[in-house]
Amino acid sequence: xxxxxxxxxxxxxxxxxxxxxxxxxxxxxxxANSIRPAAVVAFVKDARDVGLAIGxxxxxxxxxxxxxxxxxxxxxxxxxxxLVVDLSRYMNNVRIDAKKKxxxxxxxxxxxxxxxxxxxxxxxxxxxxxxHIGVGGFTLxxxxxxxxxxxxxAIDNLVQVTVVTADGVVLVANESQHTDLFWGVxxxxxxxxxVTEFVFKVHPQRHRVFxxxxxxxxxxxxxxxxxxDLWWPxxxxxxxxxxxVVCFVFYNGSEADxxxxxxxxxxxxxxxxxxxxxxxxxxxxxxxxxAEWGANYHxxxxxxxxxxxxxLNRIVHQKLMETASDPSLNVAILHEYFPHWxxxxxxxxxxxxxxxxxxxxxxxxxxxxxAPDKAQIAREIVRQLTMLMPQGEGYGNYSDVPSTSxxxxxxxxxxxxxxxxxxxxxxxxxxxxxxxxxxxxxxVPE
Numbered sequence: 001x002x003x004x005x006x007x008x009x010x011x012x013x014x015x016x017x018x019x020x021x022x023x024x025x026x027x028x029x030x031x032a033n034s035i036r037p038a039a040v041v042a043f044v045k046d047a048r049d050v051g052l053a054i055g056x057x058x059x060x061x062x063x064x065x066x067x068x069x070x071x072x073x074x075x076x077x078x079x080x081x082x083l084v085v086d087l088s089r090y091m092n093n094v095r096i097d098a099k100k101k102x103x104x105x106x107x108x109x110x111x112x113x114x115x116x117x118x119x120x121x122x123x124x125x126x127x128x129x130x131x132h133i134g135v136g137g138f139t140l141x142x143x144x145x146x147x148x149x150x151x152x153x154a155i156d157n158l159v160q161v162t163v164v165t166a167d168g169v170v171l172v173a174n175e176s177q178h179t180d181l182f183w184g185v186x187x188x189x190x191x192x193x194x195v196t197e198f199v200f201k202v203h204p205q206r207h208r209v210f211x212x213x214x215x216x217x218x219x220x221x222x223x224x225x226x227x228x229d230l231w232w233p234x235x236x237x238x239x240x241x242x243x244x245v246v247c248f249v250f251y252n253g254s255e256a257d258x259x260x261x262x263x264x265x266x267x268x269x270x271x272x273x274x275x276x277x278x279x280x281x282x283x284x285x286x287x288x289x290x291a292e293w294g295a296n297y298h299x300x301x302x303x304x305x306x307x308x309x310x311x312l313n314r315i316v317h318q319k320l321m322e323t324a325s326d327p328s329l330n331v332a333i334l335h336e337y338f339p340h341w342x343x344x345x346x347x348x349x350x351x352x353x354x355x356x357x358x359x360x361x362x363x364x365x366x367x368x369x370x371a372p373d374k375a376q377i378a379r380e381i382v383r384q385l386t387m388l389m390p391q392g393e394g395y396g397n398y399s400d401v402p403s404t405s406x407x408x409x410x411x412x413x414x415x416x417x418x419x420x421x422x423x424x425x426x427x428x429x430x431x432x433x434x435x436x437x438x439x440x441x442x443x444v445p446e
Contacts, residue, residue, distance in 0.1 A: 240337060243337060
């Protein structure tokens, strides 16, 4: 009996190989250009299945990828010729303990499931601005969104994780047990194991919020920037905006109060105003149309300027229009204005996530035809546009992390973690000395 037959006999979930009729469906990812032809896709049913999959992959010399939501542009949730531990089919449940104000989310859950489950109890977690994004990768990289102004990062609200390590051991990590592992996963990404369950603090949340898309003419960009220059330094925890010429506004309150908060913006005179009071569970789906599943993507994040008009101005807008002249390419620069005072109030050594970041700008190109020349053009457009922005290693989940066949630590990884990198190396050496988990910003043990 082969090793694979033994593995299959012990495994409770589904094992999909290239000969299986569901193989191509099993490879599906948010970004079509991140799909890789895996040798085995293991749809796990529990932590024991995860351990079995890791053990089989290691014994067979297969590189491991972990798929939660499948949102990695770089292909971190795919493995060319390797094994994918896929949590999305069976380990996607969310449970709310309303009395303790805790959300229990399995590693394959997405934020839509968390939002719907929690708001039924008048509660909410810090989630992503696209609700089909997975809980796992988002959280392990830090995780911020519309509620970050009030409640900080997703990792700031994380109270416990269940992790299957490289040797197949299942560990529960929190502030009192396996504290080094708990510190490492809060911003250190998928470097230390497969997280099968996250436990988050959830917070009281009104059922309706003011949010929506507000579109301005191209010649209004400097007026929008002037508003942002005044608003951004004093933006309140209940506010937030993703801005270009199209603005997505958020106010955690009534429409009347929201329109007062953004009066200077609305006074500019938008071409169209779709902002209104909406059910909270729709908030994190507001950007979904700009993150279509199954398209091709290339993107990079850079840091926000303290003064928005340095990045949102006529020069940048003109360059954007020049690079977006090909109608088959959808080019966007998204300035994410989520107040960071709560995020940066945490001590610098509280987690590996940096606490001095002002916020992020995402430069993104989307296209349908997955052709090599389009990918090259998209990469060049992103390079040109990011050159107009302040440089520096910003949000790890927006970094362009190449999924190579060799596990190495890049200069970008060291810049991302800065003074925390040596401590992360120690934790990596303890829990994954052989670098079994190496698809994200790879930490190389000492």
